[in-house]
Amino acid sequence: MAWGNPQGPARTSRRIVFGDGRRRTDFTMMEDSNMENDRQQEKSASKQDAPKVEFVSGEGSSPKPDKENGAKNARRGRGRRGRGRRGRGSDEKAKTQTSGEKPKPKPKPKPKPKREAGENRDRSRGRDKNREKTRERGRDRNRSRAEAPRRGRASGERRQTEAQRGGFKREIYVNGSQEETRVAIMEDDRLVELLWDRNYAKNIVGSIFKGTVENVLPGISSAFINIGFEKNSYLYISDVLGDTRRPIDQILKKGQEVMIQVAKEAIGTKGAKVTMDVTLPGRYIVFTPFSQFVGISKHIADSQERKRISEIVDGIMETTLKGKGVVVRTEAEGATKEDLEREAKFLMNTWEKIEKKFQDTPAPCRLHEDLDVSLQVARDLLTDEVYVYLIDDKKTYENVVEFIETLSPELKDRVRFYEGKTPIFTAFNIESEIEKIRQTKCPLPSGGSIVIQEAESLCAIDVNTGRFTGSKSQEDTVTITNVEAAQEVAQQLRLRNIGGIIVVDFIDMRKASNRLKVMEAFAQAVKRDRAKIRILPITRLGLIEMTRERKRESTVSLMTDECPECMGSGRVLSAESLRIRIQREILELTLGRPGGSIRLVLHPLLAEVFELRQKDIEESVHRGIKIVGDANLQWEDYRIILE
Structure with missing residues (x-):
């Protein structure tokens, strides 16, 4: 996980290291001048009573003075620089001469005591001994650090995992059927990852193909490869074998056959991203x-x-x-x-x-073809820290057992077959957790919440305090909510498999120390995520910008389709807007047609709303109206029939 530098001038940097013996998260948080000013304001808040004017002209920048004030300040600066120590000394001398007082004589320095012969050598030897002791202590410290990971472990013995040290409890559950295979990864009885393969649309990440170069575009240093799918795959110059300093059209030619490996699945309108560096x-x-x-x-x-x-x-x-x-x-x-x-x-x-x-x-x-999802999880995640690998499908169970016997026979006892009558995901409350993934709002323990909105360009996450008011100051309440939100955001990104650009809008915090506390909580929470993550420092407005590696579509995108009623916008016309529109159309249809009544066919819920305003509608169109509900109609669909 890499940390980028913030925009604007950086004054100080703070290095934060998290390590657990297995994984080390090491980043440097750069703090701009505004954060340093916040610390100074916190120290002198009790002394300052007059209000301050804050100029906002970009993060880390300071307001520019106008020309007149700038010229005055420049002249004042030159005047101050001209009166140095020498100037002040001459002024004091002039004052002394005019007052008639004689300057006080400077005190004579005390003579240094004479050292006996050989004393200097003894002192230098003492300093050398102290230096040697310091070096020895440093060597002992480094030696103990190097030996720390292997204490109590002989050669060939497995390392102690985080779960065995009391870090967390991990369990893996597999639900197999003819249509799909789902894998749920639980940590401390909470769903943290959901993976699946469907027979009609299997995951191709990691699979190796023989393809044909369809097109080479030197302008974008890329080529498009036909590997047998509807959309050609995308190959960038950095993923081509050979001297990538040469133009791509000198390395690849149209019609050339190449061996490639899929690095990222096709997402939306984009084809799969591939590489020639096969692994x-x-x-x-x-x-x-x-x-x-x-x-x-x-x-x-x-x-x-x-x-x-x-x-x-x-x-x-x-x-x-x-x-x-x-x-x-x-x-x-x-x-x-x-x-x-x-x-x-x-x-x-x-x-x-x-x-x-x-x-x-x-x-x-x-x-x-790469391994199916159940075998991939067994290869990558089935370790000593997994308490159980429970499978409800007999064929999948036999395949995993055979695979583990070849790979790591000592872990065979962790793989078990589920024989319960209740579906495995229902028995362990996983199905209900999967249903919550579609919700945009996630509650926090203290009563606050986060709202997750996915878009094509990025994912925006908003943090709200909700009903949580706290028992301390507003700053403490906000900080508690933000720390909880940081932990929940890390969990949801992993569970929903959200990748690309992500912006988290935390609640504003005045103190730089509290902003740093939220950053530390966030960095600690993403340590278990297997995806590559890059986080930028939190801004004064409480925003965190980050990127997360994306190899497949998000879980919500795979589970859901675009709403046919709202066309993916998530909103439909209100009943009042539909009433005004229908009245307008009735007036246009009845223009120049005397008499007659109108039959209005609507969605049942919309028909109930119209019946409450039926008299007003009849007066506005000057005709009698009969309102009929039809369950086959969508919310915004209606029929106007002239009788």
């Missing part, structure tokens, strides 16, 4: 066939463990991977040599099959 992920390592790079996850902090893994991987590269690259994942900490070798052989065999199919099959075609 094959496993539980312990990620195989990178087009590179010779070897990397180890930075979350493995133990230097001895990193050295052990590095030696094992070097041997595997020479014997099994044929010099191709690999990235060691965090889960490999404590894994045995046999575990890594077994997975490397499996990934290498998979890659050889992909290469053979690429040579033998014409484009476009699918070369390799």
